[in-house]
Amino acid sequence: MRSRYMWIPLILVIIAIVAGFQYIDWRQSGTGAGLYSHDWSPDPIQRYWDPVNFYKAPDTIQGVLEMAQCIQCHEAITPGIVNDWKASRHSQATEAVTCPDCHGSDHEQLHLPTPEVCGSCHTKQHTEFLDEARHGFPSHVLAMDRAVDAPHFVDKPKAEVQSCVQCHSVATKCDSCHTRHRFSAAEARRSEACITCHSGPPHPDDETYFSSAHGQIYLQEGDEWDWSKPLQKGNYKAPTCAYCHMDEGRHQVTEKSMWKFGIKEINPNTSSNKVLRERWVKRCTDCHEPQQARQWLKELDLERKSAWKKLYSAESILRSVRFNDAFFPAAGDRPTYPSSTWDRYFPRERIGFYEGQASAFYNVSPIERDYFEMWYFENLGAYKGAAHGDKSMVTKNHEAMDNSLQQIKQHAETLLKRKDTEADKTTNKKLWLEGEYTEFNRENN
Amino acid sequence: MSGSFFQQLCLAFICYVIAMNAYGADNPPPAGIFENSACIECHQKTSPKLISDWRTSSHASSEPLADCIACHGKLHESTAVTARRDSACIECHGGNKSPVVHSYTTSKHGVLMQLERKSYDWKQPLSGAKYRSPGCSYCHMRGADHNVNNMVRSDLMNVNAVNDVEIETRKVCQDCHAPRYIISLLVSGEDMLEIARKKVREANTLVTQATEDFSNDELEPARKIILTMQKHLKNVYLGAGHQSPDYQWWHGQPALDGDLLRIKGIVGELHRKKSSAIH
Numbered sequence: 066m067r068s069r070y071m072w073i074p075l076i077l078v079i080i081a082i083v084a085g086f087q088y089i090d091w092r093q094s095g096t097g098a099g100l101y102s103h104d105w106s107p108d109p110i111q112r113y114w115d116p117v118n119f120y121k122a123p124d125t126i127q128g129v130l131e132m133a134q135c136i137q138c139h140e141a142i143t144p145g146i147v148n149d150w151k152a153s154r155h156s157q158a159t160e161a162v163t164c165p166d167c168h169g170s171d172h173e174q175l176h177l178p179t180p181e182v183c184g185s186c187h188t189k190q191h192t193e194f195l196d197e198a199r200h201g202f203p204s205h206v207l208a209m210d211r212a213v214d215a216p217h218f219v220d221k222p223k224a225e226v227q228s229c230v231q232c233h234s235v236a237t238k239c240d241s242c243h244t245r246h247r248f249s250a251a252e253a254r255r256s257e258a259c260i261t262c263h264s265g266p267p268h269p270d271d272e273t274y275f276s277s278a279h280g281q282i283y284l285q286e287g288d289e290w291d292w293s294k295p296l297q298k299g300n301y302k303a304p305t306c307a308y309c310h311m312d313e314g315r316h317q318v319t320e321k322s323m324w325k326f327g328i329k330e331i332n333p334n335t336s337s338n339k340v341l342r343e344r345w346v347k348r349c350t351d352c353h354e355p356q357q358a359r360q361w362l363k364e365l366d367l368e369r370k371s372a373w374k375k376l377y378s379a380e381s382i383l384r385s386v387r388f389n390d391a392f393f394p395a396a397g398d399r400p401t402y403p404s405s406t407w408d409r410y411f412p413r414e415r416i417g418f419y420e421g422q423a424s425a426f427y428n429v430s431p432i433e434r435d436y437f438e439m440w441y442f443e444n445l446g447a448y449k450g451a452a453h454g455d456k457s458m459v460t461k462n463h464e465a466m467d468n469s470l471q472q473i474k475q476h477a478e479t480l481l482k483r484k485d486t487e488a489d490k491t492t493n494k495k496l497w498l499e500g501e502y503t504e505f506n507r508e509n510n
Numbered sequence: 511m512s513g514s515f516f517q518q519l520c521l522a523f524i525c526y527v528i529a530m531n532a533y534g535a536d537n538p539p540p541a542g543i544f545e546n547s548a549c550i551e552c553h554q555k556t557s558p559k560l561i562s563d564w565r566t567s568s569h570a571s572s573e574p575l576a577d578c579i580a581c582h583g584k585l586h587e588s589t590a591v592t593a594r595r596d597s598a599c600i601e602c603h604g605g606n607k608s609p610v611v612h613s614y615t616t617s618k619h620g621v622l623m624q625l626e627r628k629s630y631d632w633k634q635p636l637s638g639a640k641y642r643s644p645g646c647s648y649c650h651m652r653g654a655d656h657n658v659n660n661m662v663r664s665d666l667m668n669v670n671a672v673n674d675v676e677i678e679t680r681k682v683c684q685d686c687h688a689p690r691y692i693i694s695l696l697v698s699g700e701d702m703l704e705i706a707r708k709k710v711r712e713a714n715t716l717v718t719q720a721t722e723d724f725s726n727d728e729l730e731p732a733r734k735i736i737l738t739m740q741k742h743l744k745n746v747y748l749g750a751g752h753q754s755p756d757y758q759w760w761h762g763q764p765a766l767d768g769d770l771l772r773i774k775g776i777v778g779e780l781h782r783k784k785s786s787a788i789h
Contacts, residue, residue: 108698108701109694109697109698110694110695110697110698112694113691113694123688123690125690142684142688142689143639143684143685143686143687143688144638144639144685144686145639145642145685145686145687146686146687148639148642149642149686152642222701222705224698224701224702224704224705225701225702225705225763227698227701227702228702228749228755228758228759228762228763229755229759231755231758232755232756244618244622247642252622252625255625257621257624257625258621260616260621261616261617261618261621261754261755261756262755262756264616264756265756265757265759265760265761266760266761267760271616288628393775393778393779393782394778426764426767426768427764427767427768427771428771429771430771430775431771431772431775434768434771434772438768483782484786486781486782486785486786487785487788488778488781488782488784488785489782489785492781492785493778493781493782496716496774496777496778496781497774497778500712500715500716500770501708501711501712501715502705502708502709502711502712502770503712505705505708
């Protein structure tokens with residue numbers, strides 16, 4: 066009897082799965098891109114950062130054109146790019162790679178070359194690049210998805226978040242590292258190729274690397290090295306970013322990715338992380354003793370453990386403030402993230418990586434912002450310092466974390482003692498919900 | 511075709527006559543070491559526009575004074591080459607770590623300059639994409655324009671002071687970049703800056719309104735943050751101008767978000783204190 070009706074739940078499950086896929090497809094079919102594509106439309110400039118989704122050729126020039134015509138015209142309009150192409154390997158190859166090869170020849174249908182276009186010749190590099198997706202975030206290949214799926218990207222005015230997609234466009238075009246129209250391998254081997262994006266408070270890769278012994282040697286002598294050589298043992302006196310992160314020039318920066326940018330705690334002793342660890346050791350042994358390399362990694366483990374102890378202390382303080390409904394302003398009294406219907410009806414402060422701490426830098430109370438900075442700036446700065454061998458950055462940022470923790474503790478004590486006042490119902494409500502930018506953000510996202 | 515050749519020939523002849531009048535046939539550009547007064551005295555005759563442009567610029571009244579030898583050095587043989595390099599600008603503009611310089615060195619233009627500067631022919635003029643990447647002077651003094659003010663915005667809060675800078679900027683960018691790309695970038699940069707201004711104006715209004723209820727001493731911490739906001743606003747401007755995403759963003763917009771919410775926190779706490787004192 067029972068088995069006769071087994072097909073009902075089975076059919077329901079199948080329908081649910083199909084509907085689930087349909088729903089995800091529909092979510093991505095709006096004017097924007099990614100999971101929230103129905104909630105936003107791109108600014109015109111975004112076509113250059115995400116050409117696959119948004120590029121449209123200008124209609125000012127018509128006609129199907131030959132290479133000679135491209136050069137003739139662009140030598141006058143934009144001589145720089147023609148000079149660059151002429152100096153590139155593309156122009157000097159036996160069978161030259163010409164403008165129409167990458168851009169198409171119909172001027173009204175021009176396209177910006179995507180990784181797929183480059184990959185039609187550079188198959189090995191393109192395959193390696195796509196392979197990064199296996200390891201999830203953070204990675205180059207998924208960087209654009211990561212950007213447009215972030216709640217703050219959807220919620221903030223699109224003009225403001227164009228800053229984000231400039232770096233996250235590393236997923237959508239190869240000239241982030243091999244600048245157009247020279248597309249030089251030698252350029253990308255050098256550390257400066259990475260610093261336009263890998264710089265600033267959450268990822269001071271430039272600062273920590275250049276201050277390290279590796280970076281100091283590079284800065285002193287790097288200009289004299291032969292950069293046409295591949296990134297292999299014996300070719301360079303000191304490693305650059307790509308030497309360590311892209312083994313022998315493999316376009317795969319995630320296969321040794323273990324600490325995940327330092328944004329969440331990882332267990333360094335899982336069997337898979339032990340494999341990754343040995344890959345790092347192998348890279349270090351191009352120059353150093355393996356025992357020495359293991360010792361350095363052990364020191365990094367200790368640094369991470371100590372950082373996360375501090376971060377968890379801060380998180381538990383914030384959780385107790387939340388438990389006592391003591392945040393000022395409370396989640397319900399501050400501007401909600403416009404894209405989140407859930408937040409509107411069930412407002413709740415986001416604490417920690419898994420609750421969406423990465424978006425908790427605006428529309429939050431000062432104490433939460435303090436934690437955001439402790440987690441995203443000081444913790445990540447300390448991690449980069451430890452990983453790249455810049456001890457002063459480790460010390461500086463651990464001191465900063467100690468201070469932040471102290472400040473969060475004191476602030477939480479005041480908050481926990483507070484009682485609602487008359488002002489909270491009137492003046493302060495307006496204070497948090499009104500104002501030129503606050504209102505603009507609510508209406509333009 | 512022959513007409514244009516004839517025109518060019520005439521132009522070349524006129525240039526020759528002007529040059530000869532300036533120096534005389536047996537009076538070539540002098541070699542040797544010069545002081546500022548000597549430079550001005552001679553160049554007022556040979557290239558008066560250059561001198562008048564410099565006089566209109568803020569370089570002519572800056573502290574320390576950015577006079578001829580400050581950028582060009584004293585040796586006449588290498589003056590142009592010396593001044594075209596970024597090293598001529600960096601020291602006075604706060605050194606390598608100052609936001610104005612760092613926002614450039616982390617941009618792709620700055621990166622290429624760092625990697626390729628030794629291969630550039632610095633005798634080339636500052637126009638026509640003679641350099642693979644532009645240095646400070648290529649954009650800010652294009653074609654040896656000595657009025658550096660043409661390419662910078664002095665009052666970042668002023669919404670209207672845009673047009674002239676934009677026209678000049680477009681000319682420079684177009685040596686390498688497509689017209690529509692340049693316009694989109696300029697519009698995007700202006701929009702970013704306007705959003706940053708909105709944050710600053712919201713904070714200013716808030717603190718001004720709060721002066722009705724609270725003393726200067728009570729509002730001092732909020733005022734300090736208002737000053738920091740000017741730096742963060744400038745970072746957005748520098749990030750957009752120099753094309754450094756990190757300055758637009760981490761040193762700019764989220765930093766301003768933090769400033770704004772902290773000011774709100776301070777004013778809100780003051781309201782709470784006052785309210786609980788009354789009741």
